Amino acid sequence: MMENLVLVLHSLTAIAIVVLILLQQGKGATAGASFGGGASQTVFGSSGSVSFFARVTAIMAVVFFATSFGLAIIAKNKADIGDLGVPAVIESRDAVQDSDIPMVDDDADDGSTIPEVPED
Incomplete structure (x- = not known):
């Protein structure tokens, strides 16, 4: 419920920033305003529109950042980092010997210089 509310607010803020x-x-x-057509046709006055839209855009950017941060926190809390669902692989040496992997005879002396691996 909370995630959906933050997601909707995030989407609306993104659209508002673009608009x-x-x-x-x-x-x-503003160069055309000096030739006579500028300030009388604007809604917010000669320089009011720039500061008004810039201020609202900055506020929307802060809201967008806050909702992005909130969505990241919600996603982190939903994810179970401690339990990744990967089972631990524990095999005994007997299980490996029963498989299709050919085993090397430890007693055979074929003159190789491969050192032996100590057993646990």
Whole structure:
């Protein structure tokens, strides 16, 4: 339940950031305002739109970071790191001798220089 709420808030924040960035004007857009068409046609005044959209975008970025961090914590808590579900492999030497792997006779002296492995 909590994960779904954070996920929905995360998605809505991501969409809001994209929309806010697309609504912002570029640096070159203010050059046309000096020739007479600028401040009277904006909703927030001559320089208010830039600071308003920048402030809202910054707030949405902080919310996006917080929801990303929250989702990471939720995912970490859901994962069982201690129990990976991998069974331990414990085989005795007798089980290996019964398999299809050919065993080397320890008593055979064929002149090889391979050292012997000490048994446990």
